[in-house]
Amino acid sequence: MLGTTQAVDLVEGGMKVNALLECTSVVVNHCIAEHSSVGELQQHLINLLAPVAVKYDLALVVFSSDVTCGGAGQVILFNLLGTALEPSPVTPMEYGPWALLQGSIKAAFKSSPTRNSSKVVVMPSLSIDGINQATLFPHNQLTMQTA
Secondary structure: OOOOEEEEEEEEOOOOOOOOOOOEEEEEEEEOOOOOOHHHHHHHHHHHHHHHHHHOOOEEEEOOEEEEOOOOOEEEEEEOOOOOOOOOOOOOOOOHHHHHHHHHHHHHHHHOOOOOOOOOOOOOOOOOOHHHHHHHOOOEEEEEEEO
16 A cells, blocks of 8 residues: 555435534544554644634544634544554564465475476565455544534
8 A cells, every 4th residue: 555545434414405514424434554553644634624623613622632622613533443453564574474475385386287486486465455455444444523
């Protein structure tokens, strides 16, 4: 993954047409890049939303901390599942599980009667298919709610 991705998954709002919304909620799913962290994502959200909250006199509450105070309404960010997940650690390639997998693949190719090859190179890869990853494995879901 080249960077943290986000997808707006659920939006909920008004009760009828042509009426101002009293309360709106949005669920935003974030897949955090392996080189980033939950803290970095949270700080990015604060940096992004604080100027908007100040401009429109909104209180901004981010993960139980008051960031701005305002009288026109509030924006509340919280972790929907209760526990934010850090990105998975990078698997070492020189030893451990990767070395075992790599050795097994090389041995299978070397002993194969049709592929008899001792020059097989096994390389790790990282899928950057954010759509399927976000659908199958919701890694970190953060919710933004306005009132």
